[in-house]
Amino acid sequence: MKIIGGKYKSKQLVTPEGAQTRPTLNRIKENVFNILGHRFDVAFEGKKILDLFAGSGALGIECYSRGADLVTFIDNEETAIKAIKKNTKSFDAQQIKIYQESVLKFLKKKSDEYDLVFIDPPYDINIIEPTLKTLYENNWIHENGLIIVEATKGYAFQCPNQFEVLDTRTYAKTTLFFVRLKQEVV
DSSP states (O other): OBOOSSTTTTOBOOOOSSSSOOOOOHHHHHHHHHHHHHTSOOOOTTOEEEEETOTTOHHHHHHHHTTOSEEEEEESOHHHHHHHHHHHTTSOGGGEEEEESOHHHHHTSSOOOEEEEEEOOOTTSOOHHHHHHHHHHTTOEEEEEEEEEEEETTOOOOOOTTEEEEEEEEETTEEEEEEEEOOOOO
């Protein structure tokens, strides 16, 4: 697995040991960033990124490579945290925050608004909707923020009422949902 764009393009990334983590494939990651750039006009400079269930940190690291100002990684697995630390050791420590903690427990703390949030939990746990609700309830998402949810193909996503699904893409065994807060009509 490697970084596909930006300042650190082609840098190899380590993945956590064990079966708990399922890294996002380079092909899917490339599609995600093409959609972010072309469909949603996301420019990463000046953005704050939240990578939940971060695993190797590949999605957040990709944003950092493309100029994000701050990337926060959350994962409760020690092997994931070790991999993220190895993958980010040469980066500016002021722009990287790494927390080993349950995502829901972390999100119930004092919040900070993020522009882009990745939710990529293990496929065998039902935590996507509770994560979205907790993000909303604790004000973690900038009003124009975008959330990318990665789930197994066929996942019956029940989008909470505060959000809207802008796009859905399926690649092999993975479905991506591009979600944002509902915009108030004036």
